[in-house]
Amino acid sequence: MTQITQRRVGRPRKAVLDRVRIGATALELVDDSGDFTLPELAQRLGVHTSSLYHHVDGRSGVIELLREQVSDQMDAAALEREPWDVAIPAFFRSYRAVFAAHPRVVPLLTTTTVRSPQVLAAYDRMVALLEELGFPVARAMEVLTAVESFVIGSALDLAAPDVMWEIPEGVEAPRLAEALASQRDAAHRAEAAFECGLRMMLAGVAAELGASTA
Amino acid sequence: MTQITQRRVGRPRKAVLDRVRIGATALELVDDSGDFTLPELAQRLGVHTSSLYHHVDGRSGVIELLREQVSDQMDAAALEREPWDVAIPAFFRSYRAVFAAHPRVVPLLTTTTVRSPQVLAAYDRMVALLEELGFPVARAMEVLTAVESFVIGSALDLAAPDVMWEIPEGVEAPRLAEALASQRDAAHRAEAAFECGLRMMLAGVAAELGASTA
DNA sequence: ACCTGAACACCGTTCAAGT
DNA sequence: ACCTGAACACCGTTCAAGT
Numbered sequence: 001m002t003q004i005t006q007r008r009v010g011r012p013r014k015a016v017l018d019r020v021r022i023g024a025t026a027l028e029l030v031d032d033s034g035d036f037t038l039p040e041l042a043q044r045l046g047v048h049t050s051s052l053y054h055h056v057d058g059r060s061g062v063i064e065l066l067r068e069q070v071s072d073q074m075d076a077a078a079l080e081r082e083p084w085d086v087a088i089p090a091f092f093r094s095y096r097a098v099f100a101a102h103p104r105v106v107p108l109l110t111t112t113t114v115r116s117p118q119v120l121a122a123y124d125r126m127v128a129l130l131e132e133l134g135f136p137v138a139r140a141m142e143v144l145t146a147v148e149s150f151v152i153g154s155a156l157d158l159a160a161p162d163v164m165w166e167i168p169e170g171v172e173a174p175r176l177a178e179a180l181a182s183q184r185d186a187a188h189r190a191e192a193a194f195e196c197g198l199r200m201m202l203a204g205v206a207a208e209l210g211a212s213t214a
Numbered sequence: 215m216t217q218i219t220q221r222r223v224g225r226p227r228k229a230v231l232d233r234v235r236i237g238a239t240a241l242e243l244v245d246d247s248g249d250f251t252l253p254e255l256a257q258r259l260g261v262h263t264s265s266l267y268h269h270v271d272g273r274s275g276v277i278e279l280l281r282e283q284v285s286d287q288m289d290a291a292a293l294e295r296e297p298w299d300v301a302i303p304a305f306f307r308s309y310r311a312v313f314a315a316h317p318r319v320v321p322l323l324t325t326t327t328v329r330s331p332q333v334l335a336a337y338d339r340m341v342a343l344l345e346e347l348g349f350p351v352a353r354a355m356e357v358l359t360a361v362e363s364f365v366i367g368s369a370l371d372l373a374a375p376d377v378m379w380e381i382p383e384g385v386e387a388p389r390l391a392e393a394l395a396s397q398r399d400a401a402h403r404a405e406a407a408f409e410c411g412l413r414m415m416l417a418g419v420a421a422e423l424g425a426s427t428a
Numbered sequence: 429a430c431c432t433g434a435a436c437a438c439c440g441t442t443c444a445a446g447t
Numbered sequence: 448a449c450c451t452g453a454a455c456a457c458c459g460t461t462c463a464a465g466t
Contacts, residue, residue, distance in 0.1 A: 223431075223432055224431065225431060226430070229429080229430065229431090230430085231430085264431075265430075265431050265432075268430050268431075269430090
């Protein structure tokens, strides 16, 4: 019986790795376990840790791939809709929906800069929309950054433990305790708060516009 | 010449470490370098890594201490003011100010649950305020969580690199590019966006109240 | 109770060797 | 160009030994 042993050393005829496969596998890993290490990732890919360095710039490079993976799933086309107060919430809902599907990646992506072409295109479009509404450029950026902060915070809320607040023994917080007790499950809670905040933000845009043109 | 060599082994007469000193030193370290390791922390404290385990539960325990350090600096008393639309922004400004003073700790604190008595007292008071305004409990929690998400996102913005968005070569985003160019320095930018968002959120509270009681 | 020093498992990164 | 295997520095955690 001839054992066909695959060659184990040297360059394979066809590359076994590519950036997309690495990114997709890393996303799976984070979805499953909440974090990733390069050895774990390499194992899932059936490869040695050092092989990864031929395709990505170490751990931080993998995080970049994670960002690309989720960015690609956002619905940038949502911003083509009319009018602005349909387009903007539609985009941010898709933004949040992607993170709701992958909550555990959120903490990994909070610190770095946005470079994704699609996401940049979306923000470019939003700046244009806000300017059309009558905001001067500087004000448009303030509004946009404020909304962005809210959305990022809401995404983090998805990754948070079931309870955002926990009242230890001996601490008096009766109103908060009652309010916490009245909440539904975690997923519903986070979504309701997001929708509420989105409405508040849109009301805020209108108010800012009034103040800005007056 | 008699060399007075300090004893180096066994329990010291008086404990050299305590939780507050560990927390304060960890905060310094994160302020300086953006992160911390237990060996680094131990070195600053003039002690061996393993000594830390007599006072805190490893690395995650140190992160808890960091949370306590910053929570203690928030102005929970701000919520005693009147009326509500002075009290609430005053509290969140102090909340943000603490993180503005320690931006690099923010990414370390995003995932865990709030347990700090002072902060819980603040949220308890805010629930009460919102209920007095006429919100049912469930709605009050939605509003509060939305504002909290915005504030956390804004705190993260402080830790972010100078530019939140970066347009790579070949990517078309003329409006966004222009808007980015018009911005002032990072600190000013983040603060202006925060103040703008806070105004928007307050306008949103008013709008929600109208919708809720109508 | 509290600090030490050694030990362990694990991680990220580098690099020469192989095709 | 791309995978391997060994190597290195470093980290978090544990624990027996010492006072």
